[in-house]
Amino acid sequence: MTADSPRTRPVILGQNQYGKADNRVVRITRDGDTHHIKDLNVSVALSGDMEDVHYSGSNAHVLPTDTTKNTVYAFAKKHGIESAEQFGIHLARHFVTSQEPIEVARIRIEEYSWERIATSDASARFIGADEVEHSFVRRGQETRTAQITYDGEKWQIISGLKDLVVMNSTHSEFWGYVKDEYTTLEEAHDRILATEVSARWRFNWTDDETRMPNWEKSYEQTRKHMLQAFAETYSLSLQQTLYQMGSRVINHRGEIDEIRFSLPNKHHFLVDLEPFGLQNDNEVYFAADRPYGLIEATVLRDGTTPRIPVDMTNL
Amino acid sequence: MTADSPRTRPVILGQNQYGKADNRVVRITRDGDTHHIKDLNVSVALSGDMEDVHYSGSNAHVLPTDTTKNTVYAFAKKHGIESAEQFGIHLARHFVTSQEPIEVARIRIEEYSWERIATSDASARFIGADEVEHSFVRRGQETRTAQITYDGEKWQIISGLKDLVVMNSTHSEFWGYVKDEYTTLEEAHDRILATEVSARWRFNWTDDETRMPNWEKSYEQTRKHMLQAFAETYSLSLQQTLYQMGSRVINHRGEIDEIRFSLPNKHHFLVDLEPFGLQNDNEVYFAADRPYGLIEATVLRDGTTPRIPVDMTNL
Amino acid sequence: MTADSPRTRPVILGQNQYGKADNRVVRITRDGDTHHIKDLNVSVALSGDMEDVHYSGSNAHVLPTDTTKNTVYAFAKKHGIESAEQFGIHLARHFVTSQEPIEVARIRIEEYSWERIATSDASARFIGADEVEHSFVRRGQETRTAQITYDGEKWQIISGLKDLVVMNSTHSEFWGYVKDEYTTLEEAHDRILATEVSARWRFNWTDDETRMPNWEKSYEQTRKHMLQAFAETYSLSLQQTLYQMGSRVINHRGEIDEIRFSLPNKHHFLVDLEPFGLQNDNEVYFAADRPYGLIEATVLRDGTTPRIPVDMTNL
Amino acid sequence: MTADSPRTRPVILGQNQYGKADNRVVRITRDGDTHHIKDLNVSVALSGDMEDVHYSGSNAHVLPTDTTKNTVYAFAKKHGIESAEQFGIHLARHFVTSQEPIEVARIRIEEYSWERIATSDASARFIGADEVEHSFVRRGQETRTAQITYDGEKWQIISGLKDLVVMNSTHSEFWGYVKDEYTTLEEAHDRILATEVSARWRFNWTDDETRMPNWEKSYEQTRKHMLQAFAETYSLSLQQTLYQMGSRVINHRGEIDEIRFSLPNKHHFLVDLEPFGLQNDNEVYFAADRPYGLIEATVLRDGTTPRIPVDMTNL
Secondary structure, three states, X not given: OOOOOHHHXXXXXXXXXXXXXXXXXXXXXXXXXXXXXXXEEEEEEEEEOOHHHHHOOOOOOOOOHHHHHHHHHXXXXXXXXXXXXXXXXXHHHHHHHHOOOEEEEEEEEEEXXXXXXXXXXXXXXXXXXXXXXXXXXXXXXXXXXXXXXXXXXXXXXXXXXXXXXXXXXXXXOEOOOOOOOOOOOOOEOOXXXXXXXXXXXXXXXXXXXXXXXXXHHHHHHHHHHHHHHHHHOOEOOHHHHHHHHHHHHXXXXXXXXXXXXXXXXXXEEEOOOHHHOOOOOOOEEEEOOOOEEEEEEEEEEOOOOOOOOOOOOOO | OOOOOHHHOOEEEEXXXXXXXXXXXXXXXXXXXXXXXXXXXEEEEEEEOOHHHHHOOOOOOOOOHHHHHHHHHHHHHHOOOOOHHHHHHHHHHHHHHHOOOEEEEEEEEEEEOEEEOOOOHHHHHHHOHHHHOOEEEEOOOOEEEEEEEEOOOOEEXXXXXXXXXXXXXXXXXXXXXXXXXXXXXXXXXXXXXXXXXXXXXXXXXXXXXXOOOOHHHHHHHHHHXXXXXXXXXXXXOHHHHHHHHHHHHHHHOOOEEEEEEEEEEOOEEEOOOHHHOOOOOOOEEEEOOOOEEEEEEEXXXXXXXXXXXOOOOOO | OOOOOHHHOOEEEEEEEEEEEOEEEEEEEEEOOEEEEEEEEXXXXXXXXXXXXXXXXXXXXXXXXXXXXXXXXHHHXXXXXXXXXXXXXXXXXXXXXXXXXXXXXXXEEEEEOEEEOOOOHHXXXXXXXXXXXXXXXXXXXXXXXEEEEEOOOOEEEEXXXXXXXXXXXXXXXXXXXXXXXXXXXXOEOOOOEEEEEEEEEEEOOOOOOXXXXXXXXXXXXXXXXXXXXXXXXXXXXXXXXXXXXXXXXXXXXXXXXXXXXXXXXXXXXXXXXXXXXXXXXXXXXXXXXXXXXXXXXXXXXXXXXXXXXXXXXXX | OOOOOHHHOOEEEEEEEEEXXXXXXXXXXXXXXXXXXXXXXXXXXXXXXOHHHHHOOOXXXXXXXXXXXXXXXXXXXXXXXXXXXXXHHHHHHHHXXXXXXXXXXXXXEEEEOXXXXXXXXXXXXXXXXXXXXXXXXXXXXXXXXXXXXEOOOOEEEEEEEEEEEEEEOOOEOEOOOOOOOOOOOOOEOOOOEEEEXXXXXXXXOXXXXXXXXXXXXXXXXXXXXXXXXXXXXXXXXXXXXXXXHHHHHHHHOOOEEEEEEEEEEOOEEEOOOHHHOOOOOOOEEEEOOOOEEEEEEEEXXXXXXXXXXXXXXXX
């Protein structure tokens, strides 16, 4: 490299970001003998005036990723963790406002939820009912996600969930599709519909001047509406179910303008038992792994601009 | 290889087994409009008079692994799936009694549990309350396991669970240990104790002539006793907690003679916040992945012989 | 849904795509007794005029995902697999040109490479040297990737690799960075630099009328330039190394206009052995998993427009 | 628990072990400017007089798992890492001889191998050919394993490998098997045979007084014999191939008495292309994941006693 200025280089730097990923922080809050847990995985990505570190290796604008890690733990103490979104807002604001070269901060958070272990009556009598409020079992169902982006003026909050596996054992059909020379699939008038929901939804809150949503309540309600729409839709295609799940959320949650789903069709194939003299009346299924159908779409409030990236899955 | 008979070979065949692994079977049972799910992953391992297939490639004694797969699906129809253990008993008995060369059958099963999606009142009115009883969400907490072994005379049933993550946020200490030249750990008088429970327990039922345990009830009770013992033990070491969990099960469940645990110590390290002028009063923890302590032990009823293999983890 | 036109709906459909993911196809080509393998994982995503299937469940425009799977296997026979890119071009062209409603097809491919098992001289003499050319061992190093997108007029080809783990055991420093109130990291003047390379690069070939690159040769050369730039850069920051890797590729490969990297900093921490009376002269390291630094950037030919999406990693 | 002595307890402790798992140690050795890497994952399991810590929580006999971790890193400096086996021998001897309560130490090691990055001629001229000998790429093929067990008198060394994926694209048949009422499989006279080799082999070296094997050379040769036997066997069943792989090792490596394999049959199903008017002449295969056949067996030198545990796979 003998070129001495970016202007004359034949090769230039494009979008770039850096930070510390997968900071696992557990925050215990003690309310007398009753403890509460927040269990997060926090990833920080910062971007801004970073040409020098790429072109010459000068770190004069680089806050070390190790420092961003320290900040996560320090803020868990200073601000507590009211919700993943609120915690991310504290972090993003700090990086953008305290570091001149940082123009945008994006915080991604995964949250794992816990429930209390129900203890026996005998134990409650023996050691005191309130003393056992420090024992937890991880729920292990979906993983909650949040992405908080701040550019010094506006906020973009995209919350979501993944790993939520659902199944309807009936009320699903698939027929009337295009048939070309490579089509061998038989039409189905009663099939299992199962998927592992990945969803991300964008809030229309963007401005410190306006009232923030109640992040915890919004999550619980959004999750509920998705599950209920999945359960209550008589499905002619997974696309139809997806749209029902999305429109239910947009219609019920005024704070959300856009939602994007990535729904693998977890195929459950009816096993052919006729060779064994048995009839399979929608009773015995082979749960297949790969390949799988993959249905992805954005559902949004009319008049708003979609901003959730199309690709939620890795290459 | 010019040797022409096993007797004169310098190399011989030892223990061997074969079968189809990871047969994913979902069984739907329809009770009117209310559906029930059993969702299993079934692995078959057969052994017996199998020298020829190893020495010469003759398959005359070999029931194809594909056939064992078919049998799993056919039996899901013929016998239903009352419990993982009962289903494994049907399969193991079949292979040993129907195939002359098969001397021992071992069936391993993983079970994934599902719960119903709670639907809205509105929906219940609209499509009929009983029509939504076909929608499920996977619980995603522990995976239940069962291993059924039959040699034509006696049964060995080892049930278990894995992936159950639990945490006590206090009531755990660790001190008074050996200190050698490589010891730097500081004693702890109030720490987080967290683990991911893997457990396997052996039933004393071995004989068709005696009454079988209620497998479903036994599982629920065993799981409950382990969780409660974990929650209620004031722990001076993870070994002590392990022993309390095991003895609670043996003392309460007469049908179980032996239980073995593999308990990783999921370390939660208190973060040093002093460099930032903050005090960490058991509030902020770093949840570490690797390395981790690993505590393994068998707890058994006095007078019985341990039979659960020592190594539950892969090399 | 009684609303009768998208225009009056309060909720609308945004970007959507569907297809079959993870079609695992192995293609054997026999050149006499010498066999050749191509081992791919192919995912199809189609988009176009798909409103009806989302709004009403009508599948009249939907080519089943099962058909897209069949097409992958049929094309492996009809066209062979010359390269991942060429195979994807056949598939994408087919879907867009044969199905009226399909406007864009995007094919993603992972490729696993194999090498021949070296056989002994004795064996070569016994069964004939040319007869053992059907035995392979999977290389297991990086996974090659390709993404082929076609809209009926223009092509976009983004190739890449992932899982390629590299390490420099010296010639890496990190100092001169910003220090704020949360900074505790000490400067390093001789450290290990290790990363797992994920890279995607975009070709400037877009048009059937112009000559296609030699995809196989281009891949080998691009991989070589990245590895050599990694090895030969005396690094003051991982960002600098990233930029060197990218500019080396752009400078040497005229067919590539843009490359984006996602480089986790796989930390190797020098272990403090002083408590044991030992000096650690850059000899013994703890290889950490989480958290990790994550450095991401695009490097591109000046005057071209970046098109590779910023987020290569899943939320 | 009011029982005051183990003798009168209705519940007792069985086999138990503890230690630190997954200690990731990287050791760099500098030979001038040429560096060498050893990259290990070391797990320690100790057992002995450990009743008190289970019954009462007394840690008076417990060397902390944290100390076993420190010892791994300190020994990487003190003794270097000549081979995984030799390193494990140093560790196991230390724990058993230095700690009165420890009766048996078992060290498990995974080893990841690296190769040098080939650098360009230009670079070699510029920065000096010997200065680039610090750049590595991880091979990524098999993982090498070693298990070292010491009881204060005798050694048991079980080495092995896993994750080694191999394929023969012909010279494999499967026919002449048992057909029962659940058999639908068609006989195959030319099929793909592919597996992911997991193997463990036991050395007959047990005694400090006798000469130790050359662990590095033994590994390379054993791996070579397995691969060549796989490639050169015309296979009538995977069991036959397994036996040939095992007997080849036992016959050629006098230091090894026993080897056990776990070989999943990675099914490659010929795709039926007839519906598309195409003939599939053993060219296009679907590579399936689950279910899979699983073939496991021990092969041993006649007159020796098998000691490798039957179950190499987790429940």
